[in-house]
Amino acid sequence: MRFSIIAIALSLAASVTAAPLEKRIIGGTAAGENEIPFIAEFLSRNSPCTGFVVHPRAIMTAAHCMNNRGRTGVVYGSNRHKGGTSAHIVKWLPHPDYNRTLNHHDIGLVFVEKKISVKPANLYTPPHSYPKTGSKVVAAGYGDIKVAVGDQPPVHSEVLNKVTLYASSKTTCKNNYHDFLGDYQFCTDYKPLGHSVCHGDSGGPVMVGTGRDRYVIGLINHGVGRGIKCGETGGYQYHTYIKPYLPWVEDEIERFLDSE
Known part of the structure; x- marks a missing residue:
């Protein structure tokens, strides 16, 4: 049976070169407890990354986070580093058109063994659209x-x-x-x-x-x-x-x- 991921989320609540991103949010502030409950953190020495829950069995992240996944684990539902609930990853799925060199289609899904207990993120729905200049x-x-x-x-x-x-x-x-x-x-x-x-x-x-x-x-x-x-x-x-x-x-x- 086909479903809508948006419905699930709502119902459950000069040329330059692309540079590898460095390891920080700069000038930000701490998110409050439960402010972003769908957040997930991928734990890896070589390639730490962030993600977010989009379905009780799936987390979305960047495809380039899967390049050196090794023994990467994932936790979700906490605003604390390495906090929250651990989930066992059973499948990594980068987008089939992902281009590592050009950073095109840099999106992927990570599937977990058991249902995630937090409400998934609300994804794009009207009236939100492509972000306007200055927004x-x-x-x-x-x-x-x-x-x-x-x-x-x-x-x-x-x-x-x-x-x-x-x-x-x-x-x-x-x-x-x-x-x-x-x-x-x-x-x-x-x-x-x-x-x-x-x-x-x-x-x-x-x-x-x-x-x-x-x-x-x-x-x-x-x-x-x-x-x-x-x-x-x-x-x-x-x-x-x-x-x-x-x-x-x-x-x-x-x-x-x-x-x-």
């Missing part, structure tokens, strides 16, 4: 909160952090990253300076609205700026826009459930 979005993730300086290592946050960002125009996104994929991505800039997301936050939700009216419209993908650190002027953050992928998400969840 406000909120991104969340588990990452470092202070940049490494000299011999001093970065400082890792012990709580989930969130940061307000502002959408750039498609023209700006394209001008700063020539492989920008139009309707499948959007970008945000580093204004005000000192506010950004980075590698440890990859796969985390990019949201609009608040409370029950909060919707996830994108997931954190990659940063652009040769030699530019997160939060510095001249850098942009690129995010996967979820709406075009919803049919694929629904089909794959249905296929997974039917295979059991």
